[in-house]
Amino acid sequence: MFKSVPLHNPLSVACTTSGRRALRLGVAAVAMGLLVGCGAPELRTTQRGTARAPSVLLDLPPMKLFSSLRPATITRSNTSIARDFMALSFQLENGTELSQFTRFDGPITLRVTGTAIPASLGPDLELLIARLRSEAGIDITRVAPNEDANITIETLPHAELRQRIPNAACIVAPNISSWDAYRHAGRADLSWTNVTKREKLSIFIPNDEAPQEIRDCLHEELAQALGPLNDLYSLTDSVYNDDNIHSILTEFDMLILQATYNPALRNGMSRAEVAQRLPAILSQMNPAGNRVSTAPYSPTPRAWINDVEAAMGAQPSSDARRAAATRAVNFALSQNWNDSRTGFSLFLLGRLSVGVDRDLARAALSDAYAIYAARSDTAYHGAHVALQLSAIALLDSDFNEALRLTNTAIPVARTAGNATLLASLMLTKAEALTALGRASEARLVRLDSLGWARYGFGSDEQVHARSSEIASLARH
Structure with missing residues (x-):
């Protein structure tokens, strides 16, 4: 096993890359x-x-x-999945606690707007929507760019996005339907802590990155637009992890989204109310998870x-x-x-x-x-x-x-x-x-x-x- 490493000051080597978030x-x-x-x-x-x-x-x-995707499979117990669901759903990435459960109600519509929409975005998005419908059971449909929609995906140059949001290449924001609205919105208007029900939001994606980078933005940001807003470093089988290993929605992610839209849950529920109903929901959706032992768990310190x-x-x-x-x-x-x-x-x-x-x-x-x-x-x-x-x-x-x-x-x-x-x-x-x-x-x-x-x-x-x-x- 690797020994503890002494801190030192080696020769400088430049390392610069670009990331999605x-x-x-x-x-x-x-x-x-x-x-x-x-x-x-x-x-x-x-x-x-x-x-x-x-x-x-x-x-x-x-x-x-890729005409089809075969993401990582679920291998964990429902007990551990329930623990992760709660941590993902009731906290933001910065550690802020969320007081209530939120999601979309009813059928969800999605549109794509912007200039110079990459040719690869359409096929990748259609494949993702098909998976969300078949694997997570979410009623989501793409509509024309000029129609009102619950979710707007707007493409724009990376430089323009980063000028407004340094160090980020794609984001999801609540309560707006355009980049122009984002630029003029106040901090409180864009705060997830003030959201009590998801009705309208936008995803902003660069139109001048590599096709895979654009696809990965679609998967990650749409996953958070629809479901949990947090990321956990302890996850090994999910895009809800900032290690950036998984870049497409896995079976675990689809199960989390399926649970999010289970009829037994509703907007405004407290942490305790969701925690009470979640075991039965997971047992019904993932019966195999009832037969898997739960591995020891230790929280990840800040x-x-x-x-x-x-x-x-x-x-x-x-x-x-x-x-x-x-x-x-x-x-x-x-x-x-x-x-x-x-x-x-x-x-x-x-x-x-x-x-x-x-x-x-x-x-x-x-x-x-x-x-x-x-x-x-x-x-x-x-x-x-x-x-x-x-x-x-x-x-x-x-x-x-x-x-x-x-x-x-x-x-x-x-x-x-x-x-x-x-x-x-x-x-x-x-x-x-x-x-x-x-x-x-x-x-x-x-x-x-x-x-x-x-x-x-x-x-x-x-x-x-x-x-x-x-x-x-x-x-x-």
């Missing part, structure tokens, strides 16, 4: 982490000048889209959350972010957590340490991988770490290890619908195959990755840039 800055590119965050600037400068995209990338194939948020933050000092990750690791170890919180702390520290201390990064990531691999509900977390470890393996010229790690993680990324992670793993695998003299296999894997890369990274320039960065790892 303020708390997620620095982990928005969590699938790439090492490759496009810490380490990439240093790795691009090589003696042989080989950090360039393979020639096969000159002509990119069409973008690939001190650890603050350090994790600082490690993922947008501050320019990579030293400060790395120090925060170190504190998070030490705190998790002091609590004897052997769960996803410790794994995520180690993951952050490893990802932020590659450019300054590869041995520390390798040790932290290896321990994170071991924690995730030991549990069936964190296989997807392990796939994220596998990408980081496979990139280090390329740096170490351990191409067989890079191949082993990517072969294990690729099917998991595909099942989870994460094109960014999938393309990155496939490009890493292609570099390992090339180095091992298996050029024809490498070419096929690389070609297959590019359609996913276009969905995950967006522009052709971004696809070329990411491929170049991965290539530089094997050719340094």
Whole structure:
């Protein structure tokens, strides 16, 4: 097990990324982490000048889209699900308690407005709406842009959104139906604590991000528009977690939303009233959960959350972010957590340490991988770490290890619908195959990755840039 890490002041390495929400800055590119965050600037400068995209990338194939999604399944007891439902539904992310339960009543309408609406938004939204109807039993329908609707999804340039809301790329706000209304609303008008019944709200999404980033915004913000407003770091199977591992609604999320709209619950209920009715609701909806034992639970202290948020933050000092990750690791170890919180702390520290201390990064990531691999509900977390470890393996010229790690993680990324992670793993695998003299296999894997890369990274320039960065790892 990873030992407590001494605080130190290593060489500075710039790490800047963009995220969907303020708390997620620095982990928005969590699938790439090492490759496009810490380490990439240093790795691009090589003696042989080989950090360039393979020639096969000159002509990119069409973008690939996920026609169906198979998210993580529920493996926990109804007792633990009820506990999480209450924590998610009666508290905001900043810790503010909510006095009453709220949701929409009756059929829900949704419209999409804005300029330059991305072509990928329509198919991704229709797939999500279909899942909400069939899996969560929510009566939600998309209507024309000029019709009144309960939920308005408005697209706008990222720069305009961030000018008004720094460090955020997409948000959900109550009581309004347009960006113009948001800009002119008072703080009290936008406060969730003043909402007694959900009738009208807006989701603001950038129209100039990669298709996967836009899809992930749809999933996360629509989930909170319809249901709980909080996030919990203890969750391993949900988008209601600011670790940004899961980016599409899981079976757990659909169960939470289904429970939210159960007829036994209604607007204005107190915490005690909801808690009294929830066990029967979950027992009816998820009978298998009655036969699962409840794992021990320990609350997540604010001190650890603050350090994790600082490690993922947008501050320019990579030293400060790395120090925060170190504190998070030490705190998790002091609590004897052997769960996803410790794994995520180690993951952050490893990802932020590659450019300054590869041995520390390798040790932290290896321990994170071991924690995730030991549990069936964190296989997807392990796939994220596998990408980081496979990139280090390329740096170490351990191409067989890079191949082993990517072969294990690729099917998991595909099942989870994460094109960014999938393309990155496939490009890493292609570099390992090339180095091992298996050029024809490498070419096929690389070609297959590019359609996913276009969905995950967006522009052709971004696809070329990411491929170049991965290539530089094997050719340094």
